[in-house]
Amino acid sequence: MDSTDGGFKARKEEIDDLIDKLGRAAKAGLNGSGGAHYGGGQAEPEEKTEPLVLFDAADIGDIDKLPPTQFILGDNFAKGYVSSIIATGGTGKTAVRIAQALSIVTGKPLTGEELFLQCKVLFVCFEDSIDQLKKRIGAAMRHYGIKDEDVRGRLLYAVPGRKSGKLVEADLKGRPRVGALKEYLEKAIAETGAEFICLDPLKKLHGVGENDNTGMDEVIGVLADIAIEMDVAIDAPQHARKNMSKDAAEAGSADQARGASSTVDAMRFVKTLMKMTPKEAQQFAISEGVRKLYVRTDTAKLNLVPPSREATWFKLTGVALANATASYGRSDNIVVAERWQPPSLWLGLDASMQERILSEIEKGMDDGEKYSIAANVGKRCVSNAFAKHDATQSKADARLIVKEFIKGGLLREDIYENGDRKKVKGLVTGPFRHMKIDLSGVPGHTSDGAEDEA
Structure with missing residues (x-):
């Protein structure tokens, strides 16, 4: 009886062990449409963790000797942080970011924003083809009169598509885990020496559900780790939701962002980009036909939004290319963003x-x-x-x-x-409308307003 029970238990353990091995082998080889793929059929690696490192507040020392936050351009980007701009399709977010990238690379005030650091830029586009991105950057350079030598070796770009994998993707149990793209980005940053990195758009960076708070928190967390460890500024423009409430549709509302709320919450600098409203067009004497060519940026993490006149405005304009062919007689017209200032409030009021x-x-x-x-x-x-x-x-x-x-x-x-x-x-x-000021006690004046003799 005992020997029989012992034999049965041994055989059961062997069967359980075999099932476990088969399960792990199936997971490691799974790379089809039914699951995630993590690097050539290898088993999922264990996540690396580290214990907490504790510090004593009494040892902080002189905080005036700690380095300041290194902004790059205006209040848009800062080293060690993740930023974004939220906009609906066709609003011009990529055109604005290219203009800002050219300002950073050349040191020229193309966007009217204060430049704190002239540095190299890495622009990675996950949405356009290589030819389309070339036309976008080239059209902006032509518009602003920027020569090849002004950007050579300083503005680098890539269009990886899906070939470089994802920054974060879901494992077989739906849990977020780091993908191959992280290593490729870190290598590109190290090789180019870029200090501002634009990854456009955020949605194409990862393979987790954009409504998954845990997954999106991991995505932004990975970007933040890269920004801190490599001392760079990372920007990831994102799409706005299509059906917004009235409050969310207001300039500067973080609720415009599509997907999980943790996305914006985990970022340090976030702005919205919105087309000029009919009311704003009336205020600035802009005709309805061209109103949508004017867009404004506003900080999305403040409760107070500046009035229309104090917002940062851009105008979208077209750069006509001469790239028609014998078989296709129509040339492209590429959208470029340029800074626009509303007319003076006091115009004509002498x-x-x-x-x-x-x-x-x-x-x-x-x-x-x-x-x-x-x-x-x-x-x-x-x-x-x-x-x-x-x-x-x-x-x-x-x-x-x-x-x-x-x-x-x-x-x-x-x-x-x-x-x-x-x-x-x-x-x-008002109280000061017709007030006459007595200057009799002021040196150089008499009570009747005539100047004293020297």
Whole structure:
């Protein structure tokens, strides 16, 4: 009985061991459509881990001697960090990033953003063909008058497609693990000496579900490890979701990003790129037909978004190539991004014009009503006072200017009773509007304003 039981147990252990070996062999050889492939049919390697390294806060020392955060261009990219720009398709995110890359390489202020570090750039595109990327970079160089010698050995690019694998991919159990692309990127960075790396777009970098918070956290974590260990800035532009809520569609909203929330949460510098809205086009006197050629960038990790006039704007323009052939008679027109500044708020408002507008506001309307700074007040809108003197400011800009008048004490808001016997706010003379300053005690002046004799 005992011997029989012992024999049975031994045979069961052998069978279990055989099943285990067959299972591991099947996993190692699995490289078809039904599973992930991790390097030529080899077994999945164990993940390397390290124990915690502890430090004592008392040993921090003089923090003024620690190196500052090394930004590269504006507040877009910094060494040791991962950044991104979120945009819907066709908004111009790649065109903007190429213009910024050329600024970094050449040291020229092409985008109007402050350059902190001129350095080499590695631009890796996972979306375009090699010819298309050549046309994009070449068109931007032509547009900005950049010569080959200005970028030789400093702006490197690659179009690996799917041949270089993924940065992170899912294992047989759906868990994220590092793929072959990480090693290839690290080797390219080391060989080129690039300090700014743009990986466009984020979605094509990895093989995990973009809605998987754990997986996407691993993707950004791997990028952050590369950025820190190799002391480089890494940027991974990403697509915006197609069906956004009203709040998410606002400039500067991090909720625009497609997929898991951990993607944006794990990044340090994130911006949105959005086309000019009809309201902004009206404010800047831009026609509806060309409105979508103007795009704005805003920081997506701040609660407060700057007004339209203070945002960073770009204009998308076309560079016509002469690449038509005998069999295909149409040449390409490549989109290039250039910095655009909104018209001055005070355009055409000299001192004389400002005086006439202030007097018009003080006088009020013919029916006794007073002008208002509010937006939806019909004929009482203060922009009508501007229009009476042929000022070209839009309604929005007129209200911004009046806000400056109020700050300066030239105007103020007061409660009055309108024709319907309702108490409403209206604009009246401010405390400093007609103030005369006594200069009698100031050296070089007399009480009547005449200069003292020397």
